[in-house]
Amino acid sequence: MSRQQTHKLAVVVLTAVAAIVVIPIILVILYVVWQGLPMLSWAFLTEPPRNGMTEGGIMPALLGTIILTFGTAIVSFPLSIATAIYLAEYAGDNRLTRWIRMAIVNLAGIPSIVYGLFGLGMFVLFLGFGTSIIAGSLTLGIMTMPVVISTAEEAILAVPQQFRTVSLSLGASRWQTIRYQVLPHALPGIITGIILGLGRAAGETAPILFTVAAFYLPELPRSIFDQTMALPYHLYVIATQVPGMPLQIQYGVALVLLLIVLSFTLVATLVRTQMRRRREW
């Protein structure tokens, strides 16, 4: 074979291999949609489960997941943004900074079930919140921090240095500079990170397993110290713990969960594209 032919062959092979990556995701989505779509209806989303969860809808679990997502945002947002601002704007090259960075890297690598156990030990038992929305939100919030921190830090660092220089030269303080000339420009990037983090939180089972999720609740939660049902755990339960469970309901739940997580990713992508288009420097 000539060198030209080798090159062409290489391109073909590499393209083919890269294309294979797309196949699993398409298959997963298609299969879940194909199996779950017949279940999808307004009633399925808005009615509680009946008859040992083998009939009816998923409203309590769906609502629980929405509540937990909000809770996660409330926990993760301020802590992550503050950390990102510190790391991007204030942190010197010292031991404290290195520790913080190492902690974040390690936090990102911890298996989600370990977060679940930590949440159980820390929030449910030690702090006495019990199995509750607040314990689950705190656990999920901590789990999402690494991704939110790193995207937020990147977004802050991407703001041109000259905005800071000019702002300081006009007699603005460090904080005023960050508040008025850095954060507004970094905001779309920060929001993207938060949405991606929330997408992951919404789909996780292990962290909520011991901290908040209920097998079945006849009533909706009344306060943040109540348990709630949640979609990922609900899916796990009906797929493995309930005998005689119609397969269709399982795929219906899977489809709803998939749609929620994908819509988070979609929104994050849209925000990012919008931001790139609007970028003014």
Added chain:
Amino acid sequence: MTNKIEVRDFNFYYGEFHALKGLNLAIREHAITALIGPSGCGKSTFLRCLNRMNDTIRGTRAQGEVLLDGANIYAPAVDVVELRQQVGMVFQRPNPFPQSIYDNVAFGPRVVGMAARGAELDRIVQESLEGAALWDEVKHRLRDHALDLNPGQQQRLCIARTIAVKPQVILMDEPCSALDPVATLRVEDLMRRLAAEYTIVIVTHNMQQAARASDYTGFFWLGELVEFNATETLFSTPSKPLTEAYITGRRG
């Protein structure tokens, strides 16, 4: 004429690098002082020492005194943020914030607490834009995006933004290097008018600019101030051979 700024035995270091060596000079109030010299001679570094912008660079160190109205700006008790309100700065490239024309000028007055909104702020914005000879061109489109202005207008907007916080001194770091000759002349005219109210220190690469637009000129070479004199004297009868070599283009 009184001295607005007096520099005494001033040294500046980037880490180990001795960037400014034993500077002594006085900058007259309501005059335009030009700093000339080849790239890397320390003139921009010196300019940034006058409002302590070099503080934001890690590993730098200043030694000696810079007296603004007799008070050392490097004294421990000095509030750097306040100092920068008194000693404003215009940068090499026009660098408006990516906001409206109005918000660009209003930013300074807002953060230093002169006025947050309303008629008072409107007045400051108008005065500053008038002061920078830009008002007539933009008065009907204050809400337009600042980056829609041409480079010359952008640089005058930056000057308006600087004078909006009522500084006493304006530092200009090669303010015309990104501008065409017509825009350059407009900025020079403006400097001349601003000198009535402010003390101006300008760094320039352009010897003609120093000669035609300044009252005093300092010539920097390798971190040292070789010669400092009235502009006319320095350009017509330089006292040092190095100065003469540089301004006639034989060294540089």
